[in-house]
Amino acid sequence: MNKCIALEANDMPSLPKPAGHDVDGAHLEVLRLLEADPSLTQRDLSRALGLSLGKTHYLLHALLDKGLVKMRNFERSDRKLAYAYLLTPAGLREKLRLTRTFLLRKEAEFEALQGIIVRLREELRSHADGASADQRQAQDAS
Secondary structure: OOOOHOOOHOOOOOOOOOOOOOHHHHHHHHHHHHHHHOOOOOHHHHHHHHHOOHHHHHHHHHHHHHEEEEEEEEEEOOOOEEEEEEHHHHHHHHHHHHHHHHHHHHHHHHHHHHHHHHHHHHHHHHHHHHHHHHHHHHHHHO
């Protein structure tokens, strides 16, 4: 992988790795990565996503088939042909839609986790208060 490409792609804050069944999350991450660096190869995308090359190929071709990404040939500096994956206007709109959906879902998860954390802290406090009372009773009995 070209070191300049790696630095640009790695400088971008990444979303949590998509779970195997989270196709929208995987599509969003592919769109984000390609928007940041259209010259990424499928192998580069595969590494960045933490997915197999086959799964990455499947995701990328789904985006190509939907018209969200288009592929262009270009000649690399080593005189080999390569592809650039460019987001189409529809791809940019879909990326925004997926980002909104992702953000809403994560904010709801965050709020739910905050509630769980509050309840667990209260539970620990009540157990700690109960343990302190038990220790005082044991000391008084001795």
